[in-house]
Amino acid sequence: MSEPQLSIRSSKARDLAHALARRTGQPINRLVELALERYEQELREKSAQTPAEALWELMAEGRRSVPPGTTSAHDDFYDENGLPI
Numbered sequence: 001m002s003e004p005q006l007s008i009r010s011s012k013a014r015d016l017a018h019a020l021a022r023r024t025g026q027p028i029n030r031l032v033e034l035a036l037e038r039y040e041q042e043l044r045e046k047s048a049q050t051p052a053e054a055l056w057e058l059m060a061e062g063r064r065s066v067p068p069g070t071t072s073a074h075d076d077f078y079d080e081n082g083l084p085i
Contacts, residue, residue, distance in 0.1 A: 006032070
């Protein structure tokens, strides 16, 4: 009986797999196993988070995309008396 096969029809996946195989000397099937194991571990760690931890992680991720010096002040929308412009 032959071993089970996995067929992925993606030129990007194929190109990445071949490039990593050349770079690391690992066979493609081992690279796929490693990548899937790492992804599974990442998902397991995320699912073990409390809702508060997940929220803090999302907020930190959002902060990384905010340019330095940006504030949450909305002064531009109000006049000197605090009324909307």
